[in-house]
Amino acid sequence: MNFWEYLGSRHQQLLVDAYQHASAVFQCMVAATVIGVLIGVVTYRSDWAGNLATTVTSTILTVPSLAMIGLLIPVVGLGVPPTVTALTLYGLLPIVRNAVVGLRGVDPALVDAARGIGMSRPARLLRVELPLAWPPILTGVRVSTQMLMGIAAIAAYASGPGLGNEIFRGIGSLGSRNALNQVLAGTLGIIVLALLFDAVYVLIGRLTIPRGIRA
Amino acid sequence: MPETAGGTTGATIELENLTKRYPGHPQPAVDDVTMEIRAGETVVFVGPSGCGKSTTLKMINRLIEPTSGRISINGEDVTHIDPVRLRRKVGYAIQSSGLFPHMTVAQNIALVPRMTGWSRPRIRDRVAEMLDLVGLDPAEFHGRYPRQLSGGQQQRVGVARALAADPPVLLMDEPFGAVDPITRDHLQDELIRLQRELHKTIVFVTHDFDEAIKLGDRIAVLRERSHIAQFDTPEAILTNPADDFVSGFVGAGAALKRLNLSRVRDVEITDLPVATVDDPLQTVFDRLRESGTNEILLLDRRGRPYKWLRRGDLMRAQGSLARAGALVTDTVTRDATLRDALEAVLTDNAGRVAVTGRHGEYTGVVDVQTLMNSVHELLEADRLDALEHQHDLEESRAARTHAEQEGGAGGRTE
Numbered sequence: 001m002n003f004w005e006y007l008g009s010r011h012q013q014l015l016v017d018a019y020q021h022a023s024a025v026f027q028c029m030v031a032a033t034v035i036g037v038l039i040g041v042v043t044y045r046s047d048w049a050g051n052l053a054t055t056v057t058s059t060i061l062t063v064p065s066l067a068m069i070g071l072l073i074p075v076v077g078l079g080v081p082p083t084v085t086a087l088t089l090y091g092l093l094p095i096v097r098n099a100v101v102g103l104r105g106v107d108p109a110l111v112d113a114a115r116g117i118g119m120s121r122p123a124r125l126l127r128v129e130l131p132l133a134w135p136p137i138l139t140g141v142r143v144s145t146q147m148l149m150g151i152a153a154i155a156a157y158a159s160g161p162g163l164g165n166e167i168f169r170g171i172g173s174l175g176s177r178n179a180l181n182q183v184l185a186g187t188l189g190i191i192v193l194a195l196l197f198d199a200v201y202v203l204i205g206r207l208t209i210p211r212g213i214r215a
Numbered sequence: 216m217p218e219t220a221g222g223t224t225g226a227t228i229e230l231e232n233l234t235k236r237y238p239g240h241p242q243p244a245v246d247d248v249t250m251e252i253r254a255g256e257t258v259v260f261v262g263p264s265g266c267g268k269s270t271t272l273k274m275i276n277r278l279i280e281p282t283s284g285r286i287s288i289n290g291e292d293v294t295h296i297d298p299v300r301l302r303r304k305v306g307y308a309i310q311s312s313g314l315f316p317h318m319t320v321a322q323n324i325a326l327v328p329r330m331t332g333w334s335r336p337r338i339r340d341r342v343a344e345m346l347d348l349v350g351l352d353p354a355e356f357h358g359r360y361p362r363q364l365s366g367g368q369q370q371r372v373g374v375a376r377a378l379a380a381d382p383p384v385l386l387m388d389e390p391f392g393a394v395d396p397i398t399r400d401h402l403q404d405e406l407i408r409l410q411r412e413l414h415k416t417i418v419f420v421t422h423d424f425d426e427a428i429k430l431g432d433r434i435a436v437l438r439e440r441s442h443i444a445q446f447d448t449p450e451a452i453l454t455n456p457a458d459d460f461v462s463g464f465v466g467a468g469a470a471l472k473r474l475n476l477s478r479v480r481d482v483e484i485t486d487l488p489v490a491t492v493d494d495p496l497q498t499v500f501d502r503l504r505e506s507g508t509n510e511i512l513l514l515d516r517r518g519r520p521y522k523w524l525r526r527g528d529l530m531r532a533q534g535s536l537a538r539a540g541a542l543v544t545d546t547v548t549r550d551a552t553l554r555d556a557l558e559a560v561l562t563d564n565a566g567r568v569a570v571t572g573r574h575g576e577y578t579g580v581v582d583v584q585t586l587m588n589s590v591h592e593l594l595e596a597d598r599l600d601a602l603e604h605q606h607d608l609e610e611s612r613a614a615r616t617h618a619e620q621e622g623g624a625g626g627r628t629e
Contacts, residue, residue: 113313
């Protein structure tokens with residue numbers, strides 16, 4: 001059975017896996033974005049808090065993903081919970097870092113002007129600082145997503161959802177007829193998904209970054 | 216608050232013993248500033264960089280909280296009210312405009328009215344009105360982003376935003392510092408025109424003394440820690456600087472700068488015999504003889520200065536005025552500054568210039584002699600005024616020192 005025949009016979013299973021993979025990454029990205037931006041907002045005004053947030057999140061990223069999932073299993077069990085937890089944690093770093101850098105990069109004269117014309121602290125944040133920091137934050141989200149696409153494959157190790165199952169199955173039965181096809185299908189699927197997501201981010205950028213600050 | 220552009224006029228601002236200390240600095244950044252700014256007046260804080268003028272300004276809308284002292288606007292003590300509420304009543308314009316790049320011109324201007332809860336149609340009208348007021352076409356600039364505007368246009372929008380909610384007070388922190396000299400000159404003229412319409416209380420910070428002279432009804436010359444070296448009209452400061460610091464800041468050419476502050480209509484204009492181009496030659500001769508002067512001014516049919524005719528020109532005219540005399544090349548209006556008039560007189564080979572009215576019609580002549588006499592009189596009057604003000608200032612200072620000493624016995628807290 002060549003690769004195309006393999007795809008033809010398994011496309012249903014593959015589509016389900018791809019959908020679950022995308023859905024897991026998407027949901028974890030939403031969670032990571034919300035948490036990451038919140039962490040950024042809370043910490044960017046203080047030197048040490050901002051640096052602490054970036055350091056902690058980058059430390060998380062240095063933990064090998066297989067080990068992270070392995071360590072989470074005794075805590076949260078098998079299946080979806082360790083996957084979601086691990087992906088969200090990994091997704092944080094680029095978002096937190098870009099949020100802190102982006103918010104700190106807002107021209108102090110503009111913040112001064114915002115205060116001077118009588119904007120309250122929340123209004124300043126929502127109407128001036130976050131919109132101006134949004135392009136770097138969105139870049140962070142994009143980088144995060146690319147990263148999670150790959151890491152999500154490891155989730156299959158903890159019986160998580162996604163295209164990783166295909167790859168693990170292939171690796172587990174190396175030498176058998178379909179082993180290579182399985183690994184290939186999983187890997188290519190992830191790449192296609194990553195490209196699709198990236199295209200969506202370009203669109204989101206077009207729609208959400210005001211014309212006045214678009215590069 | 217009334218909604219028309221000419222609606223809310225200025226409010227008085229009183230600063231009492233305003234002091235700002237930063238932790239870790241032995242000297243206060245602003246030390247015990249007391250001043251009263253009248254309603255509808257433009258007061259310019261001028262001083263070297265780092266003298267605390269900007270800090271003083273920012274304490275008025277409490278962007279910088281004073282360490283001690285009191286600020287009141289229109290008699291209301293605002294030292295402890297909610298700063299957000301205070302700032303909505305006080306317009307604020309800064310250097311390089313401070314426009315938000317992610318919002319359109321209209322959105323920028325609408326910010327304060329929106330926050331104060333105006334209705335949508337009212338905000339829309341107001342934005343158009345404000346753009347009009349600062350000389351930008353609403354239809355063209357409404358939807359533009361700040362980066363699509365020139366520096367001068369951005370600054371205009373900045374002023375429009377500061378004035379959008381019709382605050383009685385406008386604070387301007389070196390607003391024209393970052394634009395080229397020609398644009399700056401335009402913007403200054405524009406501000407003068409605006410202020411004539413609106414009568415806001417404007418506090419303006421600059422380090423450019425010429426800008427201060429041009430814009431200020433009164434100028435506060437500040438030295439380090441925002442100590443007031445002199446607080447007086449531009450005329451008084453130019454003619455009678457309080458001390459070496461002020462005269463150093465005024466710089467060279469104070470008398471020439473003074474000429475910028477007076478208009479031709481303030482000085483004596485002499486009369487010269489005139490005739491029109493339609494008068495027969497004989498009438499022109501007679502007028503010249505009657506007046507006993509050496510020269511007569513020929514006007515065109517609409518009464519505008521046309522030609523200078525001397526006795527000799529008439530002799531040589533031989534019956535026709537067509538080729539006789541010298542064409543009038545330069546005139547000044549009654550609204551021109553004395554400096555412009557002096558310039559015109561100096562370049563004229565006979566040392567005089569014709570003064571014209573609103574439609575270019577002849578109203579008189581200024582020459583070197585009358586100009587000099589008038590300027591001497593002006594300077595003398597200024598000097599007397601300044602001496603008087605200085606005397607008042609010293610008296611009030613003495614009274615304060617006295618009060619402090621009295622209070623010192625009772626144990627002052629600071």
